[in-house]
Amino acid sequence: MIEEVKEPVMQNRLLTGKNAVITGCNRGIGLAILKTFVQHGARVYAMIRKENPDFEADCRELTAQTGTEITVVYADFADPDAVKRAGKEILGYKEPIDVLVHNVGIGPPVRMFTMTDMAGIRQTFEVNLFSAVGLSQLLCRNMMRNKQGSIIFLSSAAAYDGGMSLEYNSSKAAVIGAMRSMAVQLGQYQIRVNAIAPGFIGTEMGDSMDPHLQEITLNRCIMKRQGQPEEIADAALFLASDLSRFMTGQVLRVDGGIL
Numbered sequence: 001m002i003e004e005v006k007e008p009v010m011q012n013r014l015l016t017g018k019n020a021v022i023t024g025c026n027r028g029i030g031l032a033i034l035k036t037f038v039q040h041g042a043r044v045y046a047m048i049r050k051e052n053p054d055f056e057a058d059c060r061e062l063t064a065q066t067g068t069e070i071t072v073v074y075a076d077f078a079d080p081d082a083v084k085r086a087g088k089e090i091l092g093y094k095e096p097i098d099v100l101v102h103n104v105g106i107g108p109p110v111r112m113f114t115m116t117d118m119a120g121i122r123q124t125f126e127v128n129l130f131s132a133v134g135l136s137q138l139l140c141r142n143m144m145r146n147k148q149g150s151i152i153f154l155s156s157a158a159a160y161d162g163g164m165s166l167e168y169n170s171s172k173a174a175v176i177g178a179m180r181s182m183a184v185q186l187g188q189y190q191i192r193v194n195a196i197a198p199g200f201i202g203t204e205m206g207d208s209m210d211p212h213l214q215e216i217t218l219n220r221c222i223m224k225r226q227g228q229p230e231e232i233a234d235a236a237l238f239l240a241s242d243l244s245r246f247m248t249g250q251v252l253r254v255d256g257g258i259l
């Protein structure tokens, strides 16, 4: 169930008139981004893996509370053809796409890399990187036509510190490389491309981290606490909105100060 939406500051909505695509919306950081974006007036294409009547009911409730529309689109991000079909479905609505948030991600448990099979590494790259690049290839043509847009990737503090599994760390570092290439190539179309690198956040993924790793991460964090999904959603709101209109090719670290 969706709890009562905070009183939206109607005159201060940062995404009014914008259409946003958000992947992995049914829980965790993606759900927080969905709620924040609709509270700020965005019309959202909410991409989730499979049919989920509870999520659809939550979307109807959010729509009733905020007056903005949410369209649920299904795709398994481990399947490139399914992602392509879903992207085409979104293009079929023939609306401009202003914002694209690549939030879907998997974080396989940490194992000695010598014991990690290549198929698992490829699978992590498929979900964490290739699917996002494929979806961007499709949807950014719409942004290029309209000469505006903001694309936001979810990387991770682990891209820098090697704290999680080899496949997770390297896929999240590769996300930063893809983000920078896209920023360079899409700047001429006034499309901005940035990434958020969250630290240790209270979601199923964050909480499933090995307790010893959690302790190490908290010790290295200046603020000495776990972040909340809403704190990442606020960073996504900033990057999606015109407040960040002169910012591209950047990684915003939202990690309580992991140095």
Ligand SMILES: NC(=O)c1ccc[n+]([C@@H]2O[C@H](COP(=O)([O-])OP(=O)(O)OC[C@H]3O[C@@H](n4cnc5c(N)ncnc54)[C@H](OP(=O)(O)O)[C@@H]3O)[C@@H](O)[C@H]2O)c1
Binding pocket: 023, 024, 025, 026, 027, 028, 029, 030, 048, 049, 050, 075, 076, 077, 078, 102, 103, 104, 105, 106, 107, 127, 154, 155, 156, 157, 197, 198, 199, 200, 201, 202, 203, 204, 205, 206, 207
């Ligand atoms: N939590 C953290 O501490 C942390 C830190 C740094 C970066 N991040 C990044 O932030 C993003 C969101 O993380 P989170 O903490 O919210 O993770 P989460 O709670 O595990 O949620 C992951 C989301 O991705 C979706 N997903 C996973 N595999 C999918 C697939 N094959 N097809 C479609 N959807 C799929 C999940 O859908 P299902 O419910 O269907 O599985 C879910 O909506 C990820 O990219 C993650 O790497 C998180």
